[in-house]
Amino acid sequence: MTATIAYDLPVANFIDALSATGHVTHSKYKKTSVTFHHNGGRLSLQGILDVWKTRPASAHFQSDASGRVGQYVDVNEYAWATGNTYGNCYSISIEMADLTLAPEWKVAEVTWRSAARLAGWLFAKVIKAAPTRSNVFVHHHWKSTDCAGPYIDKIFNDLLEEVQVWYKHFTTPTVPSKPTTPTPTDDWEAIMGLFNTKDEFIAAVAKGTEQGVGNYMSRFLKDEAGTGDTILDDTKAHRAAELDVLNKIAANTTPKV
Numbered sequence: 669m670t671a672t673i674a675y676d677l678p679v680a681n682f683i684d685a686l687s688a689t690g691h692v693t694h695s696k697y698k699k700t701s702v703t704f705h706h707n708g709g710r711l712s713l714q715g716i717l718d719v720w721k722t723r724p725a726s727a728h729f730q731s732d733a734s735g736r737v738g739q740y741v742d743v744n745e746y747a748w749a750t751g752n753t754y755g756n757c758y759s760i761s762i763e764m765a766d767l768t769l770a771p772e773w774k775v776a777e778v779t780w781r782s783a784a785r786l787a788g789w790l791f792a793k794v795i796k797a798a799p800t801r802s803n804v805f806v807h808h809h810w811k812s813t814d815c816a817g818p819y820i821d822k823i824f825n826d827l828l829e830e831v832q833v834w835y836k837h838f839t840t841p842t843v844p845s846k847p848t849t850p851t852p853t854d855d856w857e858a859i860m861g862l863f864n865t866k867d868e869f870i871a872a873v874a875k876g877t878e879q880g881v882g883n884y885m886s887r888f889l890k891d892e893a894g895t896g897d898t899i900l901d902d903t904k905a906h907r908a909a910e911l912d913v914l915n916k917i918a919a920n921t922t923p924k925v
């Protein structure tokens with residue numbers, strides 16, 4: 669069985685059933701656009717296949733009255749959809765069930781929004797280009813026809829915007845989950861919470877001290893200019909002077925009675 673696209677919502681698979689009608693050309697093209705159509709009727713996912721069994725026509729997808737999606741033609745293949753060779757080669761056609769019939773040919777919001785979501789996915793994963801007025805079409809872009817009807821013409825800006833929103837959604841990387849390492853904190857309780865026992869805490873402090881001394885040593889004592897030893901000697905001298913001052917203060921201080 670020929671697989672449907674790897675969409676993140678269910679796709680009813682009619683690809684082999686449509687192929688059996690013979691109303692498709694099994695040659696592959698690099699698709700560059702999406703074309704919207706309407707049924708000119710209120711057809712179910714199975715219903716449009718039944719039409720295509722007798723009418724020499726097809727499209728890649730259909731969005732039904734409740735926004736469910738069916739696939740009929742491999743996404744890169746040539747569907748008999750636009751009445752235009754170039755359109756059939758390079759565009760992916762999406763049919764939409766009508767909510768009302770002539771003259772308005774209204775399409776339910778759930779139907780066209782579902783079709784737009786699918787188109788956004790196709791631009792992100794198959795066409796690999798951002799959807800614009802230059803590659804999002806209705807059928808009458810390709811030939812003289814009313815399809816996709818006056819209602820879709822009226823809301824076309826909303827339809828295009830919806831395609832663009834979903835394109836952005838499907839091309840935005842998912843946010844990685846929170847890091848598991850603890851974040852720096854000044855909260856003493858939180859810090860102590862990192863250790864199970866007093867010994868763990870002491871070991872961690874000892875390790876930190878050792879690393880600190882190690883960093884100091886490698887930073888200053890491996891100094892090829894030889895200034896590291898001077899800095900270490902200066903530090904030792906400074907510490908000795910401090911201790912001397914502290915001792916003098918201690919010797920001259922008499923506790924008050």
Ligand SMILES: [Zn+2]
Nearest residue numbers: 705706807815
């Ligand atoms: Zn059409």
